[in-house]
Amino acid sequence: MGQPESREREQYELPPGQRLQRGWPVTHYGPVPKFKPDRWEFRIFGALADAAARDRWSLEEFTALPYTTVVADLHCVTKYTMPGAEWGGVATREILELAPPAPDVTHVMVWAEYGFSSNMRLSDFASERSIFATHKDGDPLTAEHGFPVRLIVPHLYAWKGPKWVRGIEYMTADRRGFWEERGYHNVGDPWREQRYSYQEEPGEGPEL
Numbered sequence: 001m002g003q004p005e006s007r008e009r010e011q012y013e014l015p016p017g018q019r020l021q022r023g024w025p026v027t028h029y030g031p032v033p034k035f036k037p038d039r040w041e042f043r044i045f046g047a048l049a050d051a052a053a054r055d056r057w058s059l060e061e062f063t064a065l066p067y068t069t070v071v072a073d074l075h076c077v078t079k080y081t082m083p084g085a086e087w088g089g090v091a092t093r094e095i096l097e098l099a100p101p102a103p104d105v106t107h108v109m110v111w112a113e114y115g116f117s118s119n120m121r122l123s124d125f126a127s128e129r130s131i132f133a134t135h136k137d138g139d140p141l142t143a144e145h146g147f148p149v150r151l152i153v154p155h156l157y158a159w160k161g162p163k164w165v166r167g168i169e170y171m172t173a174d175r176r177g178f179w180e181e182r183g184y185h186n187v188g189d190p191w192r193e194q195r196y197s198y199q200e201e202p203g204e205g206p207e208l
């Protein structure tokens with residue numbers, strides 16, 4: 001027996017060193033933040049192209065932005081992959097259009113509750129599959145999975161997708177985020193198995 005499982009395994013091409021995960025575990029550092037609707041806003045700051053551009057949204061305003069879906073796996077660096085979730089929310093491209101970065105912006109820091117952060121190249125952030133997810137498989141995210149908004153960057157390890165996102169910082173030089181400062185790879189491409197900072201090649205990250 002075990003047919004369905006082997007079919008599942010054939011269907012999914014897993015990045016090197018990853019195994020398929022059943023169900024949806026909860027993985028993060030620290031406590032689950034309490035959502036405070038009256039104080040919540042989604043902010044863009046740093047090097048904006050136009051200082052007069054819209055740079056903050058309430059949750060009501062954010063969820064009124066065009067809704068799109070992306071089917072993507074979630075690759076945790078601790079070696080499990082949760083396959084084939086349908087993420088629903090606001091494309092990062094939408095935000096980039098509404099609040100464009102200055103021409104010299106090269107990287108983005110994504111900020112979440114409690115000061116959690118993750119940096120990435122602007123090109124990774126701007127991928128047409130990157131999405132600020134408010135939903136998974138049609139249901140709103142639960143608190144422990146990032147309600148109200150989390151980032152999904154399908155082609156990077158999942159720590160590059162903060163849960164409980166509160167803002168984006170446009171940067172003209174790279175800077176390490178929370179896990180990137182603590183031994184994880186600055187780029188974090190699972191297909192190249194870029195797990196740890198000691199694997200970084202020259203130019204892949206700022207000095208440690």
Ligand SMILES: Nc1nc2c(c(=O)[nH]1)N[C@H]1C(S)=C(S)[C@@H](COP(=O)(O)O)O[C@H]1N2
Pocket residue numbers: 024025026027028029030074075076077112113116144145146158159160161162163164
């Ligand atoms: N704010 C915040 N977001 C985070 C993390 C975290 O510690 N804090 N952990 C990341 C990691 S390592 C993983 S694998 C995914 C897990 O998402 P899940 O708990 O919804 O499966 O969230 C990511 N987002």
Ligand SMILES: [Mo]
Pocket residue numbers: 027075076077078158159
């Ligand atoms: Mo992870």
